[in-house]
Amino acid sequence: MEPIIIEGTPKTPTVKFDSAEGVFEIKGRSIPENSVEFYKPLVDWLDSYKEAPLIKTVVNIRLEYFNTSSSKCILDVFKKLEAIHKAKNEVEVNWYYEEDDEDMLEAGEDYESIIRVPFKMIEIVE
C-alpha cells in the first residue's frame, strides 16, 4: 500500500500513514470548514489497510487544535482502528496533549470512553 503523506497547513494537520511501519500520525491543527473532504481519503485508506494490517499498529495523535466537525471525522478514523483491533491485531493510540491543555486531555478521554482500543495519554512538557 502506498503511504499517505500530507503536509500540514494552518487549517489541516500533517498526516503520515505508513503501512510498512504500522505507524500512523496526525499532527498540528485540524480546523477546516469542510472536514469530511479532508478525512474521507484517510478513512478510505484505513478501510484498505484493515484488510491486511500489521500485527501491531501504533497511532500518534498530536493535535494543537481541532474543531467540532473534525472531531466526528477523527471518531471515524478511530472506528476503523477499533475494527482492526477487534480482528485480534494490536492497536495502540498515543494521545498527546500539552501540559496545561486540559481540554485536549478531556477530548482524548472522550474518545477513549467511546472506542474500544487502548489509549495512552501523553503529556508534552516543554
Added chain:
Amino acid sequence: MSFKIENYISNQPSGNVILFYKGNVDSDVINNVLDTVEEKMVEVNEQSKLRKKVYNVLVESLQNLYHHVDRVPEDFEDQTAERYGLLVVEKVEGGYRIITGNFVHAENIEKLEEKIKRINRSSHEEIKELYKFILNHQRISAKGGGGLGLVDIARKTGNKLEYEFRKYNDKYSFFYLDILVTEDI
C-alpha cells in the same frame, strides 16, 4: 428602514475591542480573524491556556456562522454577502468576550432557542455527556456542521450562553450570541 446591527448589542463593548467585523463570512475571513486575534493575544503575552480557549471558541463561533446563517432579508443594507455575520472580540477583565450576530428566519428561532436553553440548564457534567452523545450518534449535516459547536463552546468556557433575538421584521430576527471566555475554569 435603518437597522444598525451593532446598536442592539446589549452591554455595548467598552472600548477594548480588538476586532470588529461585519460582512460575508467565508473561509478567508475566518483565516484572517483567527490570525489577527491569535497575534494580538501573543503580543500581550496572554497565557497559553486562555489563548487556546479563545482560539477554540472563535473557530466554533465563526464556523457556526459559516455553516448555519440564513440569507439576509431582502431590504437589508448589505446584499452582497452570502453568509452575513457580525463578530466582535473584546478584551475584558480576566478574559475575552466574543459576540457573534446573524440573521435567523422566524421559523428557525424556536429550535435554536430550545437548543441554547437545554445547554444552559445543564451542569458541566451533563454538557460533557451531551457532547459525547452527539459526537457518537449524530452525522454531519448537509450544511457541514456537526451540531456540536454550541455544546463545545459551553463546555470549554464553563459559562452560560447569553443570547438575544432582535426582531428585524415578521420574517427575520437578528440573533446575538454573547460568549465569555475566562481564565479560571
